[in-house]
Amino acid sequence: MEFEQKVRPDIFGARVRAARSVSRMTQENAASELGMSRTTLVAIEAGKRPVSSSEVRRIAELFKVAEGELLDADAPSLDMPVEFRSSATAVESDDEVIVASILNRLASSVIQLEQLVGFTQPLLDIPEVVISRDESIEQQAEDAALVLRARLGLGIGPIQDLNGLMESELGVRIFERALPSKVSGAMAFADGVGGFVLLNSKHPIYRRRVTAAHELAHVVLRQKGMAVHFSDDFFESKEEKFCDIFGCCFLMPAAAVRKKANELKKIVGKFTVRELLTLTLYFNVSMEALVRRMVSLGLLPNGTYERLRADGLGLKHQDTVRSELGISPEPPIFTARTMLLAMAAHKRDLLSEQQIASMLELDLLSVRKALESQSEDGQESALEMVL
Numbered sequence: 001m002e003f004e005q006k007v008r009p010d011i012f013g014a015r016v017r018a019a020r021s022v023s024r025m026t027q028e029n030a031a032s033e034l035g036m037s038r039t040t041l042v043a044i045e046a047g048k049r050p051v052s053s054s055e056v057r058r059i060a061e062l063f064k065v066a067e068g069e070l071l072d073a074d075a076p077s078l079d080m081p082v083e084f085r086s087s088a089t090a091v092e093s094d095d096e097v098i099v100a101s102i103l104n105r106l107a108s109s110v111i112q113l114e115q116l117v118g119f120t121q122p123l124l125d126i127p128e129v130v131i132s133r134d135e136s137i138e139q140q141a142e143d144a145a146l147v148l149r150a151r152l153g154l155g156i157g158p159i160q161d162l163n164g165l166m167e168s169e170l171g172v173r174i175f176e177r178a179l180p181s182k183v184s185g186a187m188a189f190a191d192g193v194g195g196f197v198l199l200n201s202k203h204p205i206y207r208r209r210v211t212a213a214h215e216l217a218h219v220v221l222r223q224k225g226m227a228v229h230f231s232d233d234f235f236e237s238k239e240e241k242f243c244d245i246f247g248c249c250f251l252m253p254a255a256a257v258r259k260k261a262n263e264l265k266k267i268v269g270k271f272t273v274r275e276l277l278t279l280t281l282y283f284n285v286s287m288e289a290l291v292r293r294m295v296s297l298g299l300l301p302n303g304t305y306e307r308l309r310a311d312g313l314g315l316k317h318q319d320t321v322r323s324e325l326g327i328s329p330e331p332p333i334f335t336a337r338t339m340l341l342a343m344a345a346h347k348r349d350l351l352s353e354q355q356i357a358s359m360l361e362l363d364l365l366s367v368r369k370a371l372e373s374q375s376e377d378g379q380e381s382a383l384e385m386v387l
Contacts (some may be wrong), residue, residue: 004077007071009121010047013071018043020101021081022188022226033062059090064101069108080104080188095180097226102361103186103198103226106175109359110338111193112220116351117344122171122337124194127151129220131242138296141242144220145249158283162209166197167337172219174335176201176208177361184233187215187311188226195219206286213247220246252283261299273313287313333366346371 020030031041035058043049051059060067082100084093114121129144131137149155152169159165166172172195179185179200184207186198197215199208211229218227221239233240260282264275280290291305334342338360345351351359357367 008047009050012051012070013045013047016041016059016063018080018104019059019065019070020045022097022104023063024082024084024097025063030062036056069105071260078225080107080190080224083225092230093181095183095230099179099183099186099198099228100226102177102179103175103188103196105359106177106198106361107173107188107193107196110173110175110196110341112359113338113341113345113351117341117348119341119344122167122173122194124171124219126170126172126220128214128222129242131221131238137238137241138245141217141245142249142254144217145246146241146253148220148250149253156253156259158256159251160284162212162251163335166212166216167335170216170219171195172197172216173338174212175199175338175360176333178202182230182232184229184231185211185215186226186228187218187223189219189222189224191224204286206280206284207231208246209251210285210289213250214243216250217243217246248285248289248293248296251285252290254297256283256295257290258299261294273308307334333362334370339370342367343371 003315011143015287020027020029023030025033027041028038028043032056034041036055040049044055056067056070059071065338082096084096111121113119127144127147127264129140131140142287152165163174163176167174174197176199178200179198181200181202183200184203185200197219199211199215201208203211214229218239221242236352248375257279260279261275264278276290277287280287283290287308288305291300292299295302295304320350342351342356342360346353346356353368353371354364356362356371357364360367
C-alpha cells in the first residue's frame with residue numbers, strides 16, 4: 001500500500017543508493033534481501049517507482065539507517081559512493097562500513113547545520129592537482145605541498161592548528177570521533193558540497209595530524225566519493241603514494257626539517273633520540289612520520305625507524321618529552337567552525353542539545369559543557385561594525 005512520500009522520489013532514491021553503497025551491498029544482493037527484483041530496486045534508486053511504508057521500513061532495517069533519514073524532505077542528500085578495498089578482510093570490511101556510515105551522517109548533519117543557520121557553505125579554496133605520468137610522484141607531491149603553503153602564507157614553519165586551517169582557510173570540514181582502532185581516518189568529496197575528513201580520536205594527536213594531511217591531499221586531487229584508510233595501509237596506487245608524500249611535505253617542509261635539525265645539533269653538540277623527539281613535538285607529528293621524512297631527505301640512514309622501534313622507543317618517550325616541555329596540544333571536540341554553527345542553531349532554538357549531540361555523533365554531556373563554555377565566553381558587549 002502506497003503512502004504520502006514528502007521527499008522527492010529522486011532524492012529518496014539517491015539516499016537509498018548511498019545507503020546501499022555504504023553498506024557494501026550490490027543491487028542484486030540488496031534486492032534479494034528486500035524480497036524484490038533487481039529491476040524494482042533500480043527503479044526505486046532512480047526515483048522512478050513509488051514505495052510503500054513497509055518497503056521503506058525494510059530498506060531502513062537492511063541498511064541500518066533511520067526511516068527519518070530517508071524520508072526527511074529538508075535533510076541534504078549526499079551521493080558519495082564508497083571506494084572499498086577489494087583485499088579487505090571480513091573485520092576490515094565491517095570497519096569500513098561503520099566508518100563510511102559515520103562520515104556520511106556527519107557530512108549530512110553539518111550541511112544541515114549550515115542550511116539551518118544560513119551559514120554559507122565554505123568555498124573549497126585548494127588548487128587542484130592533476131598527477132602527471134612524466135614526473136616523479138615524490139617531486140609532484142613536494143611541489144604541490146609547497147604551492148599550497150605559499151598560497152596560505154605559511155612559510156616553512158610548523159602548522160599549529162591544522163584542523164582549523166583546513167576548515168577556515170581551505171573549506172574542508174573536519175571531524176574527530178572514536179573509530180575502530182585500526183582505522184586512521186576517512187575522506188569524502190563531491191562537487192557541490194565539498195570535502196569532509198574524519199579522524200580517529202583514539203589515535204594520538206601526532207598521528208591524527210599526519211592522517212589529516214594525507215586526507216587533505218585526496219581533496220587536492222579532487223577524488224570524488226568516499227574512502228576509508230587503515231593505519232597499516234601499504235600504498236600501491238600513484239594517488240595514495242602522492243597523498244602520503246604530500247601529507248609529510250605539507251607538515252614538514254624539507255628546508256624546515258634540515259634547519260631545525262641543524263639548530264638542535266648545534267645547541268646540544270650532537271643529534272640524539274631526545275632531539276629527534278623534540279623535533280616530533282616541534283612539527284607535532286608522529287615519530288614514524290618524522291623519521292621517514294628525515295630518511296627521505298638523507299638526514300638519517302635507512303632502517304632508523306625500525307631500529308628505534310626494536311629498541312623500544314615509542315609514544316611514552318614522546319609523552320615524557322612533551323610533559324617536560326609543557327606542551328598540551330589536544331584540540332576541543334568541536335572545531336571552531338562547527339562550534340559556531342552549533343551555537344547559532346542552539347541560541348535560535350533551532351536545535352536542542354540532544355539533537356546537536358545526535359547529529360554530530362557526540363555524547364550529550366560533552367556538547368552541553370561546550371555550549372555552556374561558549375555561552376559564558378560570549379557575554380561581552382556587542383560592538384557596532386561599520387561596513
